[in-house]
Amino acid sequence: KKMYQGNTEDPCDVDDFNPDMYLDKLLKECSLTELMDREHEMYKQIQALDSEMQTLVYENYNKFISATDTIRKMKKDLKKMEEEMDGLATNMASISQFSGQISGTLQGRREHMARLSGTHTLLKKLQLLFQLPPRLKACMERQAYGQAVKYYTRAEAILHQYHDMPSFHGIHHDCNLIVTQLKERLKEQLNSPGVTPRELAHLVQLLFELQEPTEALCADYLLNAGKSLEADLEVLQQVTLQEDILQFMDLACNRFVRGLCNVTEAYLNLFVNQLPVVESWVVRHKLESFVETLMRRYLAVVAQRLAAEKCCSDNSILVKALDRFCQRLEGVAGGAYVEPALHIAREAVRGRCSHALQALCQFFSQHLTDVRQDVALRKDNLAQLHAGLRSAVLEQVGQVLAGLQAFVQADVSFAQEDCFREPFCLDVRERVVVAFVRHINQSALEFCGQPSGLLLLLLSRLSLDMKTSMVNQMLEMVDEHFPIAITPASTLVEDSGQVAQTLLDDFVRAQGLIISQMLRKSVETRDWLHTLEPRTVRAVMKRVVEDVTVVDMAVGQLYEEGTRKQRSSDSSRRTYPYSASGRAARGGRWASVDHSLLSNIQKLFLEKIDIFTTVDFSRVSVMTGIIKIGLKTYLECIRLKTFSRFGLQQVQVDTHYLQLYLWRFVSDENLVHVLLDEIMGSAIHRCLDPVLMEPSVVEVICERG
Template identity: 25%
Template sequence: MASGGGRVRAASLLSSYYGYQEEAKETTTNEEDDMNIDSSAFTVDKYVGTMLQYKSLEELVHRGNAMVSEIKSLDSDMQMLVYENYNKFISATDTIRKMKHRVEDMESQMIELEKNMGTISSASESVDSSLSARRGQLEKLNGAKKNLTKLQFLMDLPARLQRCVRDEQFETAVDDFRKARRILRAVGNVSSFRGIEDEATLIIKRLAQVLSVRIQQPALQLAELGLTTRLLLQLGGNEAVLLREYLGRRRRALHDVLTTFPPAGVAETGSGGEDNAPVDNASTAAPAAAEEEEGELSAAAGDVARLGEAFVPQLLELLAEWQERFVGETPEPVLPDAAGAAAPSLTIEAKESMILDALQELTGSYIEVCRRRLQEDNVDPSSLLQGVRKLVGALDEVHALVPQAKIMQRATRAAETLAKRAMDSLLQQLQDKLSAQVKDMQGATNSASLQEQLHEAGKAISAHVLDALTATAPLLVPMCKLLNLRADGMAKHLVGRLYAALLGLAKTARESRATADSVLVRAGLCLHMVATGVAQVPAMLKAQLAPHGLGGAALGFDSASMTREMQASADALLERFVEMQAQKLSLEVTQRMQAQNWLKCPPPRDVNLLVDRIVRELRGMQGLVAQVLPGEPIRSMMTQGPFSSARSSVQLNLVQRRESSQQPASSSAIQKDLQRMFARKISLSAAAGKPSVTSMLTHVAKLTLKTLVEEVRLGTFGREGFQQIQLDCAFLRWVLPSNVDDEGAVLALLDEAIISCQERCIDPAAFEHADMEPFCEAKRKQLASMLG
């Protein structure tokens, strides 16, 4: 029974060790499942019957293959477990055999050790018994020896202090005097010792005077400055004054490092000198790996790294020396009369405040020097990232030692400002490139060259924007990770500056240009940005920012507002183009009308060259504007069909003019309409809706005809001149109405030109329609062949 109970207990322990009991508890609910192949209640016949009843042949084959695979896998696992257990058993057997041999050897060694310990114990008891009678006498002699040593130390004190002062071993002199004062206090009543104390005190006072003079010397080494200050404090100096002087000297020395550090000279020295040039062992002690890394840095980052190597170790040395020499408890002054005369000692909080102020001021100056170097124009974003990494890395140890100084926060703010400034600089360069792209666009002489210019300008703008976004990549995630900043803030700044750069393009396009063709090209560029260019910007932003989880910042680009700005610039430029075209044609009408002698004109045989010029200019304008405003069908100026007659309307107007001349009080409706037309300013901005080819032609035609009417009213015409004006207006009545959207106003202006010419003619005689038609048809054919 006992053996049976032991086996049960062993089985229970093994089950608890390998977790069998927990697994059994978890599988209790599945033990009664007769369809679970891993359950003890599994029924083969029921499982097979269910599978045959509900599964297809393909599923049965698949299940059979799976079970074969599972069986092979289980068999392989079982074999592996057997092999592993066998190997463990063999290993355990070997281990037990080795332990057996070692235990046998250990038993003999323990016996030998026991014998040795007994021998040592016997010897110790023998020595102790032999010396017990003389122990008291030895202790007395030892005490006497110590007293004699102290007495000898006191007797030699003045000479020793003189020697230490002569050899400039000031710290040893002060320490010896401090030790001697503790002894002299115990024997202060003996006159001989009082003389030694007075002589030693006089030497130490002279030493204090020497140290006071020495600390004022500008040539005093920094390594000796801290020790001298510490000795003066021990000799009873004013702690506040001495510590301020110490910090002032150290700060000036570190400022000299910042102001006199020559990046170019250091770089040239580090790159190698002449054959016999002296070599500074301290500068060549850096590891080879660090030199290799330094060689990969840009010029600005290398300057920051070298400045950090020259400045930060001295700053750490200052901090360590301050903590070691001055932060602990100030020792009691060694001079007997200095304890009462010395100023009150500074508290630890006051000393910490002094060093914190010094560290903040020094690191602020160091950060400012690095910032000025890294914000130069020739520092690209990658170099800036390298430089900021060197700056932050150099200050990391200082920040770890004095976190309350908030040095890293100040460096982070400076680096963030540098990153934003570099981003602003890149996007300002983008804005300058976009402005230069707009300014370099010349007027197009034909539709093909205009389309080519717009296509190339659109490609160039997209390339400039993409290059700028690529260049700002180091300033986003890498810089923000280095500074522990939120990258979305930098991304929003990028989006805002990009918007401003593109807005600058729209404003630059509005700047005045000399020719109408260049104005039209700029308008076409703005319309191209409205159609496709603005929509590409959010996509490029998303492609740049989304891989870093900043795709949401791309949504901050206000495409709708930018589209409105571009459309407004395009509308303003198109209006200016119309004005310039109208001014050009109006000036030509004025010059030709004034140059022609209308009283002595030959009989009309052809349409006037002025009309020919107007039609050519309008046709050229139509072709160019159609490229800028695609999607609108181009109407033909050389219409086919019967030649329109203006005889009835002109004659009606002539009759009304005669009646009005006979009755001065009357005023015809046509005169009022024309007066209102001339009083109202004709401009493209006054038209409803967006600019179109037809509306632009309409406004140019109306302004040109208005000038023609004004010039006719100022001239005097003969019969042939009047007939020539009739022929020109008749041809224009045939050409213009099909290409304008205000046919009534154009026809009214042409009629007014004929009527005004008749009133200014000394011998008016109407040109018959039948006589004008051949001339108009010949001119139509001529222009149709020339204009295509």
């Protein structure tokens, strides 16, 4: 059942089936009805198997009969074939017998015919010898030098064999004269200027067959082949820069390199491959010296042309030219000049890196000039100028790196060599990007000490961005396609941070000196002993506040606010030190002494104010530094002057006006209060009649001003 119905998972189909145990199990576990059903089912299965077996027999009956007939026919045919093979063997034996009889009969005649054939061949050779001089002369007249060499080489052995015989002595002499003349003709053609490399190889082959000395032939062949190749080099040197580098390289590969390969191949076939090992070493050495001399000149010409290729706008053209240059030299001298070619390619690409750096530096200088003009003309606010400069620098670096990626593409064969790829990636990082970062820092530092105004502030913010993000962004762009590094990012970040700090400190000093100049001139040019009673704030104080406000707005566009100390509720109400005002109002000689003593005692409990200190990258820190410089200068100028009562009161009005506005710009308002108190204290100390105005009057004057 399993054979006809497939792999049925029925326990009855297993090989170890025990029918008795199976029946006992059914009788014990099944009811009578179930037993009847099981019997009926098995009866149907038996009938189905019966039917299938009958069908199988009927279907294959004809095949069995046909197979029986075929076997019977094969037995009959084999018997007939055996009879035919026996007849064939008998016939072959008869043929062998007749063949032996014929060979024995013709043995004598065969030897006689062989002797006649040898005699005939000898006569033909002798006839050829007699006809050789006229044939050689005819070939010489027709300039069929190849045919003449063929005739002579075919008869040379026989001529040499019989040259001692008197009848052949004249023939030998005539042939030698003609062959000598033939050699001279061939050498003349060999040295002619218009001979092609193919003709040159043919002439050398003819002379070689005429038994010319090998070394002399090698020298003549290389000498004449070198003339053509040197002419190709002269043509390459005369190619102007109007033709792009790809056209130049096509000309070089298709003319010189191909010609050199053809000359080398012909030389090997003519000399090296046809000589013993000892002799071939000598002629091979001649070839190596010849190739080395020409290749040295060729590489120098290519290197010179590549060095002049500084303005190639499309790097893909240079990549194709260099790839063609390196690939073509793989077939010269077994690839011995691939490494020098890669060295030339490295130098050429290094020139492209230098050109890329130069382009970046020119771009930055031009863009910086435009920004400087915009800052001077105040066309845009500093935030917009800074954002534009930042994005322009990053975009330009990305474009330059995208152009240099052409040299490391997967389909560029020479770019896959480690001796090229690693130095190139290093050049891109160090000689382009790192050098450009340092150029930006150096260019920014050049503005220190110059009247650059807000440009210093803008450059300090750019350098700070270089420190926080731009350096890492540029190096990430490099590492994506040129993964090799020497200078760590931390070094560049630190350098940019130092540049940013230097620029910001210089900006603070420059702006502080501008404020100082105005205050110093206002003090030095005024006659404080004969001044009138103050009615208003001096114009210079208003100008100082205006300039400080403008600078504060500019700094606020680029830097965050920063941290301020908690302000008091009466920051804008103080007018002067109250202890000094009481004593000044009383007047008298002891007042100045008492004030001087009190001022010195107060200084003992005040923190020292550093004027020229490093500022933080924040708005309030920058403004604090500027205001400290200005007020310190104002203080030193006050200490050098002598004041009348009205002069002192004018200083009182001016300092109160400054206090009303300057405290809001600094990180600690007490700093302004301390400096202004020192200014007032110095003015009181230098006053001949130290009487101060009432605070209410001072406030009215300042509010009116």
